[in-house]
Amino acid sequence: MFLLSFARVIKFSLQDIGRNIWLSLVTIIILVLALFSINLLLVVKVISATAISAVKEKIDISLYLRTNTEENRILALKAKISKLEQVKDIEYISQQAALESFKVKHKNNPEILQ
Known part of the structure; x- marks a missing residue:
């Protein structure tokens, strides 16, 4: 059927x-x-x-501070930012370290280094 x-x-x-x-x-x-x-x-x-x-x-945020900012204020700001739950990692680069990194990065370009 x-x-x-x-x-x-x-x-x-x-x-x-x-x-x-x-x-x-x-x-x-x-x-x-x-x-x-x-x-x-x-x-x-x-x-x-x-x-x-x-x-x-992959979100990266770079924060540039004035050159006359005191070290203890920078560290306090770093501690305050690190307390945020969205922040995974904080890397503090001093002015001297940033200058050295810049010189190494642009060592083949003497016009920038002047």
Whole structure:
């Protein structure tokens, strides 16, 4: 009984597809486009989530202070910033260390070093 009714469903389906071939093609194309759109949106969501998390991990902030700022105020500011939960790491570079790093970085460019 089940096989007979299944065979009838297949027979009538094929007859209907044959009669309305353009309608069947358009329906298939619309279904394919809908599935493609859904998959594309899911891929965009995954890529954007990955990109956002990568950007969150790589945020660097450089803070430049005046040259006459006292060392104890700098260390107090460093301690205050390190207490923030969003901050992973703090690196304090003194003025002399920054100058040495700059000289090493630009040693091949004498115009900058003058």
